[in-house]
Amino acid sequence: MAPSPFADPQHANPHLRWHPLRGEWVTYAAYRQNRTFQPPPQYNPLAVTMDPANPTELPQGDYEIAVFDNRFPSLALDSHDPPASTVPTAPANGHCEVVVFTQDPVSSLSALSLSRIELLLQVWGDRTTRIGGQHNIHYVLPFENRGAEVGVTLHHPHGQIYAYPFVPPVPANMLAQEREYFLQHGSSLLCDMARLEAEDGQRVLYQGPHAIAFVPPCARYPYEVWLMPSAPCKDFAALTPEQRADLARALKTVLLKFDGLWDRPFPYLMSWYQAPTDGASHPETQLHAEFFPPYRNRDRLKYLAGTEIGAGMFAMDVLPESTAYELQQVQVSLEERVVQ
Amino acid sequence: MAPSPFADPQHANPHLRWHPLRGEWVTYAAYRQNRTFQPPPQYNPLAVTMDPANPTELPQGDYEIAVFDNRFPSLALDSHDPPASTVPTAPANGHCEVVVFTQDPVSSLSALSLSRIELLLQVWGDRTTRIGGQHNIHYVLPFENRGAEVGVTLHHPHGQIYAYPFVPPVPANMLAQEREYFLQHGSSLLCDMARLEAEDGQRVLYQGPHAIAFVPPCARYPYEVWLMPSAPCKDFAALTPEQRADLARALKTVLLKFDGLWDRPFPYLMSWYQAPTDGASHPETQLHAEFFPPYRNRDRLKYLAGTEIGAGMFAMDVLPESTAYELQQVQVSLEERVVQ
Numbered sequence: 001m002a003p004s005p006f007a008d009p010q011h012a013n014p015h016l017r018w019h020p021l022r023g024e025w026v027t028y029a030a031y032r033q034n035r036t037f038q039p040p041p042q043y044n045p046l047a048v049t050m051d052p053a054n055p056t057e058l059p060q061g062d063y064e065i066a067v068f069d070n071r072f073p074s075l076a077l078d079s080h081d082p083p084a085s086t087v088p089t090a091p092a093n094g095h096c097e098v099v100v101f102t103q104d105p106v107s108s109l110s111a112l113s114l115s116r117i118e119l120l121l122q123v124w125g126d127r128t129t130r131i132g133g134q135h136n137i138h139y140v141l142p143f144e145n146r147g148a149e150v151g152v153t154l155h156h157p158h159g160q161i162y163a164y165p166f167v168p169p170v171p172a173n174m175l176a177q178e179r180e181y182f183l184q185h186g187s188s189l190l191c192d193m194a195r196l197e198a199e200d201g202q203r204v205l206y207q208g209p210h211a212i213a214f215v216p217p218c219a220r221y222p223y224e225v226w227l228m229p230s231a232p233c234k235d236f237a238a239l240t241p242e243q244r245a246d247l248a249r250a251l252k253t254v255l256l257k258f259d260g261l262w263d264r265p266f267p268y269l270m271s272w273y274q275a276p277t278d279g280a281s282h283p284e285t286q287l288h289a290e291f292f293p294p295y296r297n298r299d300r301l302k303y304l305a306g307t308e309i310g311a312g313m314f315a316m317d318v319l320p321e322s323t324a325y326e327l328q329q330v331q332v333s334l335e336e337r338v339v340q
Numbered sequence: 341m342a343p344s345p346f347a348d349p350q351h352a353n354p355h356l357r358w359h360p361l362r363g364e365w366v367t368y369a370a371y372r373q374n375r376t377f378q379p380p381p382q383y384n385p386l387a388v389t390m391d392p393a394n395p396t397e398l399p400q401g402d403y404e405i406a407v408f409d410n411r412f413p414s415l416a417l418d419s420h421d422p423p424a425s426t427v428p429t430a431p432a433n434g435h436c437e438v439v440v441f442t443q444d445p446v447s448s449l450s451a452l453s454l455s456r457i458e459l460l461l462q463v464w465g466d467r468t469t470r471i472g473g474q475h476n477i478h479y480v481l482p483f484e485n486r487g488a489e490v491g492v493t494l495h496h497p498h499g500q501i502y503a504y505p506f507v508p509p510v511p512a513n514m515l516a517q518e519r520e521y522f523l524q525h526g527s528s529l530l531c532d533m534a535r536l537e538a539e540d541g542q543r544v545l546y547q548g549p550h551a552i553a554f555v556p557p558c559a560r561y562p563y564e565v566w567l568m569p570s571a572p573c574k575d576f577a578a579l580t581p582e583q584r585a586d587l588a589r590a591l592k593t594v595l596l597k598f599d600g601l602w603d604r605p606f607p608y609l610m611s612w613y614q615a616p617t618d619g620a621s622h623p624e625t626q627l628h629a630e631f632f633p634p635y636r637n638r639d640r641l642k643y644l645a646g647t648e649i650g651a652g653m654f655a656m657d658v659l660p661e662s663t664a665y666e667l668q669q670v671q672v673s674l675e676e677r678v679v680q
């Protein structure tokens with residue numbers, strides 16, 4: 001963790017409002033629209049500071065992976081005095097960090113060495129333990145938004161970590177399904193799904209001694225991929241060195257297949273789910289990543305519209321077996337295109 | 341309802357797959373990718389057929405509002421024999437219709453007369469009663485995707501109706517919240533919210549004797565708007581003529597404000613929620629529309645990414661009060677730009 005090179009903290013004071021019809025919180029950080037900091041087009045805030053008079057987000061120095069506080073957070077631990085409204089409001093306590101994957105601004109996660117990717121899995125674990133250890137934080141979500149198609153404006157390889165004061169709706173629902181399954185079967189829903197996929201084989205993209213990646217049989221997005229350790233493992237901190245090494249191989253394989261599919265950088269949201277940091281043991285939960293790519297084919301985006309946004313039922317024009325087959329055909333070498 | 345002018349039905353046979361980690365169904369209609377029907381650029385399938393040798397989706401004739409079966413449905417009542425997979429599968433029983441709002445291909449819902457909009461509300465009611473009366477159909481959702489920004493390729497003014505064999509996740513969650521509120525308070529959650537908004541006033545866009553439109557205090561999208569009858573009304577069929585007339589005025593007001601905001605057609609998803617057609621009485625439920633516009637400001641789209649898609653917690657850079665103020669400033673006349 002680097003101290004911020006900025007003398008002027010942003011005094012973020014986001015607040016939550018309760019959505020009574022959905023039973024969920026929405027966070028408002030209106031100050032984000034008034035960013036005083038308008039970088040010139042060539043300015044890269046995720047590069048290391050070269051001239052202290054013109055600081056970037058990173059102080060001078062050499063690093064492999066850098067983590068720092070998001071200057072424009074949607075959640076902040078010192079939020080206070082939320083405004084009153086016609087719905088309940090609360091301070092948006094939480095924490096947002098930026099994780100820079102490399103000093104090379106034109107590289108990508110897929111191009112990093114296996115050891116760098118292993119280090120990233122370790123960093124996510126360290127940050128989860130540190131942030132999740134604060135009593136206000138109940139869930140830590142590392143993710144990467146990649147590509148202009150998902151709204152990314154900074155192309156320097158980086159991800160984010162959001163730490164929530166509650167378990168947010170998507171992982172909360174996931175945990176409820178995993179818990180019910182665990183109570184009924186005494187085993188992990190995701191580990192059992194992974195075993196079935198390994199046996200079936202037709203949607204598998206990577207299978208190593210300790211990790212697996214596959215297109216889920218119930219994909220809601222074309223080219224959706226899940227990856228995880230094959231054996232029960234509830235969070236990053238619980239990964240054995242062998243699991244971590246194989247998970248890095250699985251991740252790099254999937255990323256290279258994505259980029260190789262159409263011979264261009266493949267955009268996606270990559271979301272990592274793990275056990276809540278709420279003090280409970282969570283034997284039902286499995287650490288895993290889900291990729292949500294925005295394209296339905298090489299030329300067309302999949303738009304979320306009527307039935308997806310309005311009803312919450314996803315409609316797919318392509319079978320998971322077809323996109324899995326396409327990705328299986330992409331040959332990759334884990335040693336190629338390695339950039340430190 | 342018009343009979344299809346096509347001799348060749350598509351033999352749609354979509355199927356559902358169970359998503360164990362989310363506890364929801366996903367529908368697959370792989371044949372949709374193989375549409376044999378490639379219209380020339382100038383061809384408008386939503387216009388009336390002029391030459392029977394080159395049929396559109398609509399037979400010859402004069403109409404105000406036309407409803408016909410979607411030729412490429414994601415759900416079909418005669419679906420059968422779903423393929424086996426590693427997750428449970430089922431026939432994708434359901435029904436998909438197209439609703440054409442006018443014969444004028446360059447008009448818009450906002451430009452239609454109040455009487456035409458009232459007729460549309462009646463049509464939605466008639467279709468809900470008819471389709472919802474079938475024993476396999478538990479939820480009927482009328483919606484309109486408008487604009488290339490939400491993936492619409494046919495600009496002839498039209499909407500769709502999806503009829504589901506179950507109550508899908510978004511309305512199911514909504515109903516659960518409404519039910520809990522109704523049990524606790526003995527009144528409608530949405531009617532009580534609408535009353536608070538009317539009293540507060542700062543987010544109200546339309547207030548008539550029987551209907552109200554406002555930016556919700558818990559908006560998840562910039563320019564999100566809700567509109568509804570002010571008094572309890574569970575579905576389109578239950579609207580009184582006075583409610584229907586005022587709801588048409590509320591709807592046209594919102595649509596004109598949207599189009600007037602940046603003096604260009606405003607894209608949105610408009611979703612209409614009502615009581616399930618599952619045979620229960622649903623006193624807790626309120627008929628209402630929600631608009632989900634894709635823009636965060638005149639020039640930039642709001643991308644759903646990490647926290648929205650990955651976690652299900654929406655993060656907003658703009659307060660509902662600000663977007664409500666912008667829309668309040670747009671002056672509209674309900675009699676202007678009326679096109680029959």
